[in-house]
Amino acid sequence: MxxxxxxxxxxxxxxxxxxxxxxxxxxxxxxxxxxxxxxxxxxxxxxxxxxxxxxxxxxxxxxxxxxxxxxxxxxxxxxxxxxxxxxxxxxxxxxxxxxxxxxxxxxxxxxxxxxxxxxxxxxxxxxxxxxxxxxxxxxxxxxxxxxxxxxxxxxxxxxxxxxxxxxxxxxxxxxxxxxxxxxxxxxxxxxxxxxxxxxxxxxxxxxxxxxxxxxxxxxxxxxxxxxxxxxxxxxxxxxxxxxxxxxxxxxxxxxxxxxxxxxxxxxxxxxFYSTCRSKHTTIDGLRKFRAEHPEIRPEDIKKIVVHTTSITRKYSVDADDIKSVVSAQLSHPYVCAVTLMEGNAFIDQFTEDKIKDPKILEFARKVEVVDDPEIENLPRALRYTVKIDIHLNDGRVFNLEVNYPKGHPKNPFTKEELLWKFKTLGFKAIQDDKKLxxxxxxxxxxxxxxxxxxxxxxxxxx
Known part of the structure; x- marks a missing residue:
């Protein structure tokens, strides 16, 4: 043998x-x-x-x-x-x-x-x-x-x-x-x-x-x-x-x-976003909510609760602990705030000035990230699943759920989106569209x- x-x-x-x-x-x-x-x-x-x-x-x-x-x-x-x-x-x-x-x-x-x-x-x-x-x-x-x-x-x-x-x-x-x-x-x-x-x-x-x-x-x-x-x-x-x-x-x-x-x-x-991957389903959900409810302004929101896995919660930085661009990119509260206030979480949302913006940080303090046992027990392929509860000042609550973030193999980029991202990023170093x-x-x-x-x-x- x-x-x-x-x-x-x-x-x-x-x-x-x-x-x-x-x-x-x-x-x-x-x-x-x-x-x-x-x-x-x-x-x-x-x-x-x-x-x-x-x-x-x-x-x-x-x-x-x-x-x-x-x-x-x-x-x-x-x-x-x-x-x-x-x-x-x-x-x-x-x-x-x-x-x-x-x-x-x-x-x-x-x-x-x-x-x-x-x-x-x-x-x-x-x-x-x-x-x-x-x-x-x-x-x-x-x-x-x-x-x-x-x-x-x-x-x-x-x-x-x-x-x-x-x-x-x-x-x-x-x-x-x-x-x-x-x-x-x-x-x-x-x-x-x-x-x-x-x-x-x-x-x-x-x-x-x-x-x-x-x-x-x-x-x-x-x-x-x-x-x-x-x-x-x-x-x-x-x-x-x-x-x-x-x-x-x-x-x-x-x-x-x-x-x-x-x-x-x-x-x-x-x-699709300039943040830790575990935040992307949350960003997708909030962007969709923002597009579907243009009448709801950030100041109308009382609090946001994001339900996720324990490892995603561990990977999150509290609003009051944001000291650098890195920590903002790892902060679920910051990401929620900047997405709802500006509609995106790409490169322009993570600058030294932006991460110190008092309005963004004030909103970030409204965000709570919690472990969800049901999500924790999902198959690993669904580990990016989030449930988002958006509580308004008038008492209404919106409940969102997202399973696969933009760019995931089950929710892939189009070729146009791939090239857009490559050229947007590449142009910062090589200012020549034809060369890109x-x-x-x-x-x-x-x-x-x-x-x-x-x-x-x-x-x-x-």
Whole structure:
């Protein structure tokens, strides 16, 4: 009887054997949409003040010019570029989310595989797309069974899980064999890290989710030279990934089963608002209410009660604790207030001046966020469900319920909405509509590109 394969071995054999032709067309289309969204978020992020600090600090410590910093004319080392570009994607709460895994996948992997492919100089569009598909898919598979457990334990979901996907992508670009890939994962898993407490106020929130993918580059390069890692990195009972981070909660078949037939990356949704994903169903509900009841003004509202899951409540900042743009983006009360007062919760609603507006903060104090046991017990696919009670001064109460936020796979963007978001964000860094159109067109036809460096060049300022 043959010995049972470890989880990392099963994933590694899939990673080294996948062909471009094996990826279903609908999966490739969704992947490209998610990637375009990620590049748009990254271009916008390159213009934020916190990313300037991060870029200046990292680039001052290397003279290498291996990979581009998107939205700029600069190049730096591949590891610095990976960390800067990945963090830029996460820099304004605009990046994608895998529902069950609770991870921002582009933040975790796109900066890494793009920067590494650029450094290698001779990667074709098809080769890059296969590597990207592996990075996204394996990240989602590692995270999917344990999203809620990781979050409740206080770990950063993206930072702890996406290192494995990035390793698969980088390892594929390097041409690792299955044994080398397995060791690469066993090395890079030691970079799995991140604390949920970083969510609530600090600039560090922007950089944590992508930092661990540095381990993907180091691990893959070491494994190519024969360096060995933990062969059972996921299931080892003393300090293996799932035992360490989730107290032995995992589902091997959700992570490793039906490889190539079931695509977990299809569960990635895009964001329509500049806030934590768990607020989006609330925003959708309030925007619909505002449109249907234009006669009801914010001052007519006595209070709002939002019923949600315990983890969503934990992810909310009270109105009186809003100290930064980050904390406003994590604040359910602020998001409710700005949506009802301004009709949206996009980039213009999260500025240093706006988050200090006394009228917005006064309204935010009317909002209460509560655990709802009924919502808590729904299937994880419905974890964004909210019930909203809007109490008016005249005694009337409106009850709303929303299950899937705009951009969720069950409530997806139209192609027009995708391009609108990409160009709106991208224009902050590259003020050239025609060039932004070229980026989108090139990505949608990336399999025809002989060298992916020509695509990456479009992400740079001229």
């Amino acid at each position: 043959s010995e049972k394969q470890t989880m990392s071995r099963r994933l590694s054999e899939f990673a080294v054997s996948l062909k471009y032709e094996d990826i279903p067309s609908e999966v490739m289309e969704h992947l490209k949409n998610v990637m375009l969204d990620g590049y748009g978020c990254g271009l916008f992020g390159s213009t934020t003040p916190w990313m300037k600090i991060y870029k200046d600090v990292l680039t001052a410590r290397t003279d290498r010019k291996e990979a581009s910093i998107w939205g700029t004319r600069d190049k730096t080392s591949v590891t610095a570029a990976m960390m800067i570009n990945g963090s830029a994607i996460n820099s304004f709460e605009l990046d994608d989310t895998h529902t069950d895994g609770i991870i921002h996948v582009s933040t975790g992997v796109l900066g890494c595989v793009t920067s590494f492919a650029e450094m290698l100089e001779s990667v074709s569009g098809k080769e890059f797309l296969v590597a990207a598909a592996l990075a996204y898919e394996i990240s989602c598979r590692v995270a999917a069974p344990i999203g809620m457990e990781l979050a409740h334990q206080g770990f950063n979901n993206t930072g702890t899980t996406c290192v494995f996907g990035s390793t698969a992508g980088v390892g594929r670009l390097l041409g690792l064999n299955a044994e080398q890939m397995q060791h690469a994962m066993g090395i890079s898993g030691n970079w799995a890290s991140g604390l949920q407490a970083v969510q609530f106020a600090s600039m560090a929130k922007r950089i944590v989710p992508s930092k661990s993918s540095e381990g993907a580059i180091v691990g893959a390069l070491l494994a190519k030279e024969g360096f060995t890692g933990i062969e059972d990195v996921f299931e080892n009972e003393f300090g293996g990934f799932y035992h360490c981070f989730t107290d032995r909660v995992y589902n091997e078949e959700r992570t490793c089963g039906e490889l190539g037939d079931r695509w977990e990356l299809m569960g990635i949704g895009l964001k 159109d070229k980026i989108a067109e090139a990505l949608f036809n990336l399999e025809e590109v002989k060298n992916v460096r020509s695509f990456v060049e479009l992400l740079r300022k001229e």
